[in-house]
Amino acid sequence: MKDGRPYGFENVSLGVSGFEWYPNGKEFIVSAGSTRLPTGWEPIKLYRIPKDMHLYEKRAKLLYSIPIDENHIFAVTVGDFKWSDDGKWVSFLGTPTPSWAMDSNPLCVLSSDGKVFKDIGRMLGFNDWFKWAPHANQLAYISGEGRFLVENKNTKIAEIKASTKQVEYTPKGYVDLDLEWLSPSKVIVARSQENKVWEEGPVPTMFTSLFEIDLGSGTQNQITFPMENELDVDPQVVGSYLTWVRKQDETHKGDVLIKHEKKKEARIWIEDVDFSPVIFKK
Template identity: 90%
Template structure:
């Protein structure tokens, strides 16, 4: 009998350890009171002081966090990094000003735009330091999945004959300003009555690297109401105009295991109506399905799994015509693409709204904001649990989760 009890206890302990190891301890960078913080599991630590931090981004291996040290007026945008091993912030080069920067998918190299110049960081003593010029005339960019090349865009110019095409190029990261190394990938014809944009950006790769999506930006007043969402094959041979939407990068996302692109369609700068979740099947010809019921608007989305999408949804407010723009009090809904059933899964209190859903492994994470104070808490729920809990309190923006 004692042997049986011992074996039973060992089996129980082994199963418990296996389940514990299977769960990844989540790690996030976030901003509180304009300072950079990090949270790992239930432990959090402040990383900066006397700065004005926004846009933190993890390096591919999680050692570095790149961020912008700005100011309240928006006149400063200096690039800084935090080294989690040496526990210090530093500038990779003195006074780099940028609003567009992205880590390599395969190494601790950071690419960034300074004006119209694309640069990539060098390495010194195991961390990014200094920079190398890559290309001039760049308005938008993204790494190729191999970490050796970039997609870059060149803005359109207004000519006496009309708007010139927007050009997309494939360039190596070691181009070193050698224009002969640039390969024209695709030229987008611009028509104010069809596809109208001055530049394109927010490039995102499909899961298999065969397609990438991007968002066009027209002239400033037009961009407030309508932006073209497009898709191009990796070799530049197949171009598709997917639809029109507002200029929010989080409003279009690729499925985790299929060439499906979910996005929130609809023109008009106000959120009160005409914002609908659609999913486009990206093939030789594009098929689209709309999922937002009549009388509602969707204002954010996330793939929970290959067959489920989370949206932040509110009722329309067509009665509003003038005065302060009303807050749309969203809660999260789960759309099952197989059965087409849709269920509300979060229930914020009055004057609260749930936004920015993000799926990480077995967890769903989102931000709950109080409308009057704009105070935000990060909530988290495991797929096997019915109740959510507060994971991070009092954040300025949505956290950036490190994904291995």
């Protein structure tokens, strides 16, 4: 910026497959993808680089090197970096080769100094399916392999400590297909019954409604009640408000509903949308 206006750009680094700012706003965490050699897959390397690097390679510091093993952690690149609230941990998704990536992606966590690496689990490659708690080192995500959403999609919360503990919250016979933190102790999920009958043909629509999970008590309550052949998707929380989209079908337009935490009833906020709104959050 110059005099409050955009003013040109400068190259920082080459050879980058994914990146995100460090919370201090002065550095980046960047990834360099793996390539296949006659001896096998190269490690994926993560670097910490200053924003004023100016392509000077010696200023890049190796943060961590992820060994690639098709029987353990398999990915060609990593990205979708997300920092924990205190900036001490960063989570990210690995992306394997194309067909494999449709069914399984490794979810990983790394400490900001690069000293502690954790393989959290396997999930689909949806950026919205893993989120940090507002004020704790807890990572909520939807686990489960397989590209079809009819089964094996379960909400888990990982406690990122010296020894990672995970708790699963999806009841048997159900799938969770989106999530959002409502508060430090409550999580909202979009939940539907499993469909193990389907085997071929068009993939069936999963008619989800929203449930609230209380992590303290373990209780789970349905909080939205769409009509038959309607589904509630894309929950988002801003302050004291919860928003979501109600559709007749996944391919049709829908309405954005909004509800204040102290009120029982929701109201239509925006009508006839193709996608959920992108809401600015400070």
